Amino acid sequence: MLNDSPITIVGGRQLHGEIAINASKNAALPVIAAALLTAEPVTLHGVPRLSDVYILLDVMAALGTHHTWVGANSLRLHTPAVTCVIAPDELVGKMRATFLVMGALLARQGEAVVAPPGGCTFSQRPVDQHLKAFRAMGAEVRVDGGAYHATLRGSASGSVVFDLLTVGGTQNAMLAAVLGDGDVTIDNASIDTDVMCLADFLNSLGAVIEGAGTHTIRIEGVPALRGGDFRIIPDRIEAGTFLAIAAATRSRLTLTNVIPSHLRAVTGKLRDMGAVILETGDVIMIDARDELRAVNVTTSEYPAFPTDVQPQFSALLATVGGTSVVVDRIYPGRTTHVAQLHRMGARAELMGETQIIHGGPLQGTTVQATNIRDGAALVIAALAAEGESTIEGTVYLNRGYERLVDRLRAVGADIRQCGEQAALPFAVAME
Ligand SMILES: CC(=O)N[C@H]1[C@@H](OP(=O)(O)OP(=O)(O)OC[C@H]2O[C@@H](n3ccc(=O)[nH]c3=O)[C@H](O)[C@@H]2O)O[C@H](CO)[C@@H](O)[C@@H]1O
Numbered sequence: 272m273l274n275d276s277p278i279t280i281v282g283g284r285q286l287h288g289e290i291a292i293n294a295s296k297n298a299a300l301p302v303i304a305a306a307l308l309t310a311e312p313v314t315l316h317g318v319p320r321l322s323d324v325y326i327l328l329d330v331m332a333a334l335g336t337h338h339t340w341v342g343a344n345s346l347r348l349h350t351p352a353v354t355c356v357i358a359p360d361e362l363v364g365k366m367r368a369t370f371l372v373m374g375a376l377l378a379r380q381g382e383a384v385v386a387p388p389g390g391c392t393f394s395q396r397p398v399d400q401h402l403k404a405f406r407a408m409g410a411e412v413r414v415d416g417g418a419y420h421a422t423l424r425g426s427a428s429g430s431v432v433f434d435l436l437t438v439g440g441t442q443n444a445m446l447a448a449v450l451g452d453g454d455v456t457i458d459n460a461s462i463d464t465d466v467m468c469l470a471d472f473l474n475s476l477g478a479v480i481e482g483a484g485t486h487t488i489r490i491e492g493v494p495a496l497r498g499g500d501f502r503i504i505p506d507r508i509e510a511g512t513f514l515a516i517a518a519a520t521r522s523r524l525t526l527t528n529v530i531p532s533h534l535r536a537v538t539g540k541l542r543d544m545g546a547v548i549l550e551t552g553d554v555i556m557i558d559a560r561d562e563l564r565a566v567n568v569t570t571s572e573y574p575a576f577p578t579d580v581q582p583q584f585s586a587l588l589a590t591v592g593g594t595s596v597v598v599d600r601i602y603p604g605r606t607t608h609v610a611q612l613h614r615m616g617a618r619a620e621l622m623g624e625t626q627i628i629h630g631g632p633l634q635g636t637t638v639q640a641t642n643i644r645d646g647a648a649l650v651i652a653a654l655a656a657e658g659e660s661t662i663e664g665t666v667y668l669n670r671g672y673e674r675l676v677d678r679l680r681a682v683g684a685d686i687r688q689c690g691e692q693a694a695l696p697f698a699v700a701m702e
C-alpha cells in the first residue's frame with residue numbers, strides 16, 4: 272500500500288514554494304486508541320495515512336473497533352463492544368503507541384493484556400511509568416507469558432505521581448482514568464501538545480479532564496463517553512523537519528497548517544542560526560538564503576527542543592560552517608544518523624553520546640535509514656549534498672511522512688522513488 276522502495280535525490284537544489292503540514296502522527300495515535308472508550312462512533316479529521324496508523328487500526332480491529340475511511344484523511348471509528356482484551360503481540364511489537372490501548376481497555380473492560388511495545392529502538396524505552404500509573408489508580412498488574420496483564424475492579428481512583436515527564440505514560444493514565452465514578456490526579460504530568468490534544472478530544476466526548484497542559488491533571492470519572500467529530504492538531508515534528516529541509520538547502524519556504532507556538536524551540540534555534548522566520552496565523556515562512564551559523568542543540572521535554580527533530584537538525588548542522596554540539600537528553604542514544612552522515616562526508620563525531628559536528632560540504636552516496644527520524648535526517652543531508660544519494664530503509668519514512676516524495680518534488684527537489692507513491696486507498700469500508 273505504501274511505497275517502501277529506495278528514494279534517489281540529486282542534491283544541491285534550492286527549494287521554493289509552499290508546503291501544507293499534515294496532522295500529527297503522534298497526536299493522532301492516542302486519539303485513535305481513545306476511540307475504544309466509547310460505544311458511539313467518532314469521526315477524526317486530518318488523520319495522516321501512515322504505516323503506524325494502519326498498524327494501530329489493525330490492533331484495534333482485533334479488539335472490536337470497526338473503521339472506515341470517509342475521506343482522504345477522515346476516519347470513522349466505532350467500537351460498539353470490546354470483543355477481546357488481548358492485544359495481538361506481533362502488532363504491539365511493531366510500534367510504541369500500540370501500548371496506549373492498555374489504558375483504554377482497562378477503563379472500558381477492567382482488563383487488558385498487552386505485550387511490551389516495539390517502536391524505534393534508539394534507546395531503552397521502558398513502560399514502568401505506565402504500569403506505575405495503572406497501579407496507583409487501583410489496578411493490579413502482573414507479567415505473564417511475556418505480556419502485561421492488568422485488571423481493575425471498580426473505578427480508577429487515586430493519585431499518580433510520575434518519576435519523570437512521560438508523554439505516553441500521561442496519555443495512558445488519562446485513558447485509564449476517564450470512565451467510572453472515581454477521581455484521579457496526575458502529578459508531574461507531561462505538558463506535551465499531544466497530551467493536550469488527547470485531553471481536548473476526550474473532553475469533547477464528555478470526559479471531565481482539567482489541567483492538561485500543566486503538570487497537574489485532574490480527572491473526574493464519567494459513566495460513559497458519547498461520540499463526536501474531532502480534528503487532529505498539525506504535526507510540529509513534520510513542520511520542524513521541513514524547516515530543517517529549508518535551512519539545509521538555503522531556501523525560502525512557506526509552511527501552512529502549523530501552530531507556530533508549538534514550534535518556538537525549533538524556530539528560535541533557526542533564528543539563532545541566522546534564518547529569517549515570519550509567523551502569521553497558521554503560517555510560518557522561513558528564509559535561509561543568507562549564511563547560517565553553527566549552534567548547539569540540547570533536547571528536552573516540550574516546550575524545549577524536541578528529540579524527534581534532533582537527527583534532522585544534526586543533518587542541517589552538518590552543512591553549516593563552524594562547530595555545533597548536539598545532546599539528546601530524552602534519548603541519549605538517538606545517534607544512528609551520525610554514521611550515515613559520515614558516509615556522506617560529514618565531519619561528525621560521537622564523544623560518548625554527544626555529537627560534535629564540524630559543518631561543511633556533503634557528498635551524495637547510498638545511505639541506510641534505520642528509524643523514522645534518522646531517515647528524515649538522511650533526506651535532509653541528501654537534499655543539501657553535491658551529487659546523487661540513494662536512501663534505503665524508506666519503510667521508516669512511511670511511519671511519519673505522508674507523500675514525502677511528491678511534496679518535496681512540488682517545491683523543486685530532484686527526488687524520485689521506484690514505483691512512485693502508490694495511490695492511497697479511498698473510502699475503504701471495513702464496517
Ligand atoms: C508515539 C509517540 O507519541 N511517540 C513519542 C513519545 O514517545 P513516548 O511517549 O514513548 O515517550 P516518553 O515521553 O514516554 O519518554 C520520555 C522519556 O521517559 C522515559 N520513560 C518513559 C516511559 C516510562 O514508562 N519509563 C521511562 O523511563 C523514556 O525512555 C524517555 O527517556 O514521546 C517521545 C518524547 O517526546 C517522542 O520521541 C516519541 O516520538
Ligand SMILES: C=C(OP(=O)(O)O)C(=O)O
Pocket residue numbers: 297366367368390391579643644671
Ligand atoms: C520515535 C518516534 O515514534 P515512536 O515513539 O512511535 O517510536 C517518532 O515519531 O519520532
